[in-house]
Amino acid sequence: MTAAISDVAKYFDDMSYGPAPEADTEARAWLARHASGFGHFINGAFVPSASGKSFDTFEPATGKALARLSLGGKADIDSAVSSARKAQAQWAKLPGHARARHLYALARMIQRHARLIAVVEAIDNGKPIRETRDIDVPLAARHFYHHAGWAQIQDTEFADHVPVGVVGQIIPWNFPFLMLSWKLAPALALGNAVVLKPAEFTSLTALLFAELATAAGLPAGLINIVTGEGETGALLVDHPDIDKIAFTGSTDVGRIIRERTAGSGKSLTLELGGKSPFIVFEDADLDGAVEGVVDAIWFNQGQVCCAGSRILVQEGISALFHERLKRRMQTLRVGQPLDKCIDMGAIVAPVQLSRVESLVKKGVAEGATLHQAQIDMPKGGSFYPPTLLSGVQPTSTVATEEIFGPVAVSMTFRTPEEAIQLANHSRYGLAASVWSETIGLALNVAAKLAAGVVWVNATNLFDAAVGFGGKRESGFGREGGREGCYEYLKPKAWLGRKARTVSALPQIRTTVGEFSQPAIDRTAKLFIGGKQARPDGNYSRPVVSPKGKLIGEVGEGNRKDIRNAVVAAHAASGWASATAHNRAQILYYIAENLSGRADAFAARISAMTGASTSAAKAEVEASIARLFTYGAWADKYEGVVHQPPLRGVALAMPEALGVVGVICPPEAPLLGLISLVAPLIATGNRVVVVPSEPHPLAATDFYSILETSDVPAGVVNIVTGSAEELAKSLATHNDVDALWAFGTAELSAMVEKLSIGNLKRTFVDHGKATDWQDRAAAEGTLYLRRAVDIKNIWIPYGE
């Protein structure tokens, strides 16, 4: 019969799949309607760049130009920010229920236009239609539904918070639509307005979203989309009328943003790169784990920040696992993004393809064994085959660098301890995957991994209710869930804080001794690793009363003292795994012992600060109460059990940040110190504390309280000296996980700027004074939340 029909016989014999293209008619028609070029979307309408400049966006699967986009400049960003500012004022005034209705409408809108969005995304990004249709778009809709809910209950659940204001958001090209949703949904739900810059490779679904959202009734100015390149993003980051920057992208750019926003007072969340471990124990379901690798590294062409790119396999099963993995690679299909019968599409752009190619070459040159699936590859476009680099040594570039492509590297381990060690031996800490059928092993390892998300016997699972975000150089802040909401809110209690007034230190008045029996001379030392230590430099600094009387001398700590204190703090890591009950008991015990010497501390405070006896006593009493507060919280600041849409749970566990530097404010020498140290140690952190620079003697008196209160050595270390110098040492120390600095605005700016080495979490006051007696502003969950990272452990179950 006809030629077409004999094809049946051909397929019957070879049982190949044949083409299965998703229709792109609607998507192309939408592009055709914008054939003259897209404007920015500002104040509810498309507007061309003020400069008239534009750039082309390309189709990764063919390399052909797809659309013309406007190149955002200063005037465009200005206009977008001012439009957002106007809209935000009205938006925040709307009742939560009204905002919930808008968010709900957006969720419904996404579902009504799901296929159009999915097809445009696949064309623009190069990822398979399966992923946009079955994963990205449904998750995006879910994000809006979930956050419609937060808008609805905001007034009761976040009663002590207000919206941040105008948020600048910069999103990457790997999940353009999903990342847009992760950014927009919480921001809008909680009463903010947004200026969003999509990645220059993949701006189309953001523009489509803006168009559809407006049609769905979203008021003008709430979402403004300015397209452009890195420079456009920089303009947004630098804009003075932006209250917060939320960025997802590379660690390099994240660092630049941290540096540029330092001291600006802008709130910042960074969701950055990773080199996430994928750990396979000998008692894993090996076939399940092999399939897990497919979902880990050959999902979205491996262009996934949380991709399980570092496979760690227990040595005894390594050969079998690799054999099965290679067999599985052979059945992967790479093809056109709109083909419904593929596993992988195109790499987003030629520049990324060359980067992947050169890193793989480097890996091979550094000793890795290369295996690539021998499968049909599409011609033209940016395609790269599924790739495995095995026998990779930790010293190799590909073991540490994020490749951001379909390339897994693998190495072996011998014991669970070694697996944890190898897994955590990374500058990153985004995600991890653990494969074992033994619950004790899997959960123990999950708890010990330095990662914001851990999937047990699974990988790359996401849900709007389960926070996502990293540790270490994978960034800070969480997206999704309650913790994600806080990133778009600010505490009411801090709204009224005024700039701290700094009084100049009094001149020392020299006095001469008297012919009488003096008090025995006491040398205040540093307190490091549970021992009193002389300062490394062996210099002292004077402590004077407000009237200029020398009332003591303290050690002049330097960067070596900081180094020693950090070493001691790390050695005390057992504190994080001490029982919460134990930590609570010790906090109460500190309070008890402080209470026993309350009068002495009050006298000391009076002598240093000139505070009245009653004010000084009040400070000591408030310090005792504050210790009780955190003793109370120590066994109550707990995680939650999420119920994501799977048979299983996700455990949101607050985890200590690690070693935290604390620069105490100049005022309230005892209460300031306690207010910052207590929440940190209550949650399992170890601290290196720099006491109030002008009034450090309360802190040096305090170490004898610590010594008698069963505080393990190294949990609290005290280094006296110049706040600025010691803050600099702490901020640049790459083994310090976080730094809390209270003092001048300059101190805040410096700390934020210098924190970029390891992207430590910073908590600063920008020179605004806190009323440490005000419990709403000075204690409780505001501090506890900043003392921990939430780790979400996904545990699917079933037999």
Add this chain to the structure above:
Amino acid sequence: MPGGSQLEAEVAHRRDTADHAGGVKLSNHASLRNPGMALDLSWVMDTRVNLSATERRVATLPGRRTVKKDAQAAWLLKAVTCIDLTTLNSDDTPERVKRLCAKAMSPVRPDILDALGMGARSITTGAICVYHRYVATAVEALGNSGIPVAAVSTGFPAGLSPHHLKVKEIEASVADGAKEIDIVITREHVLTGNWSALYDEMTEYRAACGDAHVKAILGTGDLKTLRNVAKASLVCMMAGADFIKTSTGKEGVNATLAVTLTMLRAIRAYEERTGIKIGYKPAGGISAAKDVLNYQFLMKEELGREWLEPDLFRIGASSLLADIERQLEHHVTGAYSALNRHPMG
């Protein structure tokens, strides 16, 4: 189609070398028999199956693989050749069985086959599957069509008759001309972890089958856990099963994709260690053309191209064929079809 001809050569080679004793040359028994192996308990006990991971794989596969148009018609036609056209009802009669045999020999309307360019091919179902009582009837009705008769046996479906009677039942079916015996295992052995009892039972069934191929029905709906399914699969293969089969069609839950994936991975592991290819037969509950495609995708992805042919893949079904016929007619005419346009089986 170099792939196709290569495969045919391979199949022909196996046909020549396989040891088939006399009788009608069967087109669907090309694979080497499974000689079995000693029971390896440590292998059995090492078996681990993660339910959620298994479910994720089968849930996402239909999004990763699909066939359209001519390819879809071809795949459905291939599925027809893998069907064990089955009647296992208490009201079966010789005439009912004969009618089914006629359908097995001509499962798709000749005009549809012509329109698909497949008129010259001999398209039949993979086998006819009946109770022992109707084996002789079916053998006679199928004549020299080459279609094998499969007999369910060993006290199907519960498998709880006296052991010696179960062995006798196999022998009787073989004597009546059955070329395939679908035995049911004693589920108790799995549920109590008595793997050596399961192994011994299966070994004896295999011996009783002689030259007839033996399919081991696991009753996966009774075994409940995928771990049980995987262990039972391994033990039956070690004891010489040529095929492993999900279910009798009488359990509360029959073939599922998750159970299928688990059994296919067991088959792959067995081949990995022994080099022997074991066939797979899902049974019960596969009644729609779109469902059978997902099973075929799993076969191809998890085991490979060879496992799409009737010597390594059978589908136990009764109403599936009718749905495939409608889909094929729709493919040819572009109009949705109706059941009454295709002859009954």
